[in-house]
Amino acid sequence: MKQGILLCVDDEAIVLNALRDQLRKVYGSKHIIEVAESAEEGLEILDELAGEGLLPLVIISDFLMPGMKGDAFLIEASKRFPFVITVMLSGQVEESAVQRTRDEAGLFSFFAKPWDSDELLLCIDNGLKQFAERFQEAQHGSH
Known part of the structure; x- marks a missing residue:
């Protein structure tokens, strides 16, 4: 698999x-580690890197940000x-936003701030494995 992107989006530096x-x-x-200070900037980064043939593997986003919220x-x-x-x-997050993100974006996990670094890294490890499985299944299904 090509080198992919891990993107973090939060309005707090x-x-x-x-x-x-x-x-x-x-x-x-x-992997390439990218950061964005807003959802809009995050989408720009994703589009730019996708244009270079790179895929986002994991996106970690805050919920409460100016402009577009994390769930959207x-x-x-x-x-x-x-x-x-x-x-x-x-x-700060509304339970309805977490549920909506689960339903519409397949939210993999939710962490409250401050987060436990080991738990987050374990989550990302599991997420990368799941990404690889999803991607591989899609590749085999398209042949």
């Missing part, structure tokens, strides 16, 4: 820096990239 540092230590040699962002991202693993990481 301190959160983005922490996520980027954690992900780079574990996944930086295999993850739903839109999953429409564009149906195999992507979506994770919501938020301090």
